[in-house]
Amino acid sequence: MFELDVKSRQPIYEQVVDKIKELIINEVLKPDEKLPAVRILAADLGINPNTIQKAYRELERMGYIYSLPGKGNYVNPQKPGAKDERIDELKLELKRIVREMLYFGMREEDIKAFISEIIKGGKSGD
Amino acid sequence: MFELDVKSRQPIYEQVVDKIKELIINEVLKPDEKLPAVRILAADLGINPNTIQKAYRELERMGYIYSLPGKGNYVNPQKPGAKDERIDELKLELKRIVREMLYFGMREEDIKAFISEIIKGGKSGD
DNA sequence: TAACTGTCCTATTACAACTAGGACAGTTAA
DNA sequence: TTAACTGTCCTAGTTGTAATAGGACAGTTA
Structure with a gap:
């Protein structure tokens, strides 16, 4: 597994x-x-x-x-409750990561392009 | 502090x-x-x-x-070395977070808008 | 020299993850 | 009904590591 x-x-x-x-x-x-x-x-x-x-x-x-x-x-066929709280947590994590990416020289467009990649890449595997 | x-x-x-x-x-x-x-x-x-x-x-x-x-x-006035490795780590984390955000119903444009917010918000504070 | 500073050390306590080994109850199919 | 699954729960013990306690030593600075 x-x-x-x-x-x-x-x-x-x-x-x-x-x-x-x-x-x-x-x-x-x-x-x-x-x-x-x-x-x-x-x-x-x-x-x-x-x-x-x-x-x-x-x-x-x-x-x-x-x-x-x-x-x-x-x-569970239903998505977990407490969605909003979880989304807020995810946003905090995202903020931390984006700030560090900027610190290391990535640009806004690089980050957004990477997000497009993730999403186009589908939902499975790496 | x-x-x-x-x-x-x-x-x-x-x-x-x-x-x-x-x-x-x-x-x-x-x-x-x-x-x-x-x-x-x-x-x-x-x-x-x-x-x-x-x-x-x-x-x-x-x-x-x-x-x-x-x-x-x-x-240290110089940004930490091993940048590429760190950026790869950050990308992995970002992927995990974005996938979970999609799972909870956020859309690509919501996520990108949030990233714009983070960046426009400046580098300090919350 | 006195009062900072970082660094390093050993011993000890405290806590949480994990293991070991089991008991009990619900489910299912022979 | 019974045997073999299943999840659940329990206590006891081990282990690893974070953190504390209490220091010693060396470099720096006024």
Whole structure:
């Protein structure tokens, strides 16, 4: 499914959250699609099942997935709530990044061109 | 100078690094300007001097400041090296953010308009 | 020389991530 | 009904690292 960097300073469960979130945002994982069972994914990634469960719980808290005890975890077909707050967070991050890009010599048109690229490049992969 | 969130999950020394980096990028701290002495800033922020020293060491490693033992730490008038690598990192972050903004319903023109705002807003403050 | 400055060191505390190993309940299909 | 899945929850323990505490040493400056 994906790989982890066990030596990273970023917690493993958080890496799992980010990876799955990315797969959902880029529609690699479709709405109502079933996620791997916690024990399966844990074995696959070579980590403890509790770590996956923690990641799933967090994804559920954020609204990206929903859980059916005894059945499995599934991609939430509805986009997470608290949209406005999240968009405000993203704007803050964007501001920080744009300012640093300017500092390193990129121009407004370079940045906008890069954004066009991202969007034209479609929603999947790198 | 600034404030910290001691309850944050982000390490204090890293918060210090980010804040000072931001002040340098936004030219609140000018080239060759002297930073507060480690003991002074530590007392000011109510934390241990070693924590500030760690932050300063990291800022020096990244090329934002330079150190003159016995004299003080100063803003590096030259922009940090390894620019290209840093710009690549920033582009990756930007891609992640733009994709998530699209996911939450922002349009290309909204994003570009927001970038214009950031740039027109000048380099200082929020 | 005294009072700054940065740098470095060891020991210790505190906290959070993660692991280990299990128990329990809902679901599903043989 | 039963076996084999599934998610969920729990306690205990390890580990890594941030941060503190308390210093020592050397360069700089008035």
